[in-house]
Amino acid sequence: MSREGDGREPDRDSAEPPSGSLRPTPPLTLVGWAVVGLVGGWAVKPLADRMGFVPPLVSLGQPLALLLLAAILGYVAWVTHRAVHVRHERLEAHQAVNRLVLARASALVAALVAGGYAGYALSWIGDPAEQADERIIGSVAAGGCAVLAVVAAVLLERACRVRDDDETP
Secondary structure, eight states, rough: OOOOOOOOOOTOOOOOOOOOOOOOOHHHHHHHHHHHHHHHHHHHHHHHHHHHHOOOOTHHHHHHHHHHHHHHHHHHHHHHHHIIIISSOOOOOHHHOOOHHHHEEEEEEEEHHHHHHHHHHHHHOOOOOTTHHHHHHHHHHHHHHHHHHHHHHHHHOOOOOOOOHOOOO
């Protein structure tokens, strides 16, 4: 996270809180994490083959866990949006920070996971193995649920935003 300002440390003796603002997570950052995940997911099958392991199956629990994450993030985003932007309530500072950290961390990790499942699915395309289709379908389902989690996390991050005139007491 970056903080805008002149780069100096805030005066610790000052009664005034430090000023600054956080920028939304750039889409390019999310794409970068997804690309890293894509490469990592694609590498799982060749590495497992070379090391003599059976490549993992994608069970039903993996997409369901990601769908649960997306649902929780979506609900928190909806509640936060209604409180801050519809009812114009102020969040406690620790609540706002906790929700922002949850949103950013979830967005980055979910983008990495979405890329990983996409890469794993791509590595099985055209493979004659008997369970290749099951691995592709499971990976696509899990990747899609991870994308939903990214969207919900970004919505939560946006719901935490306040206008400049709302920041001053």
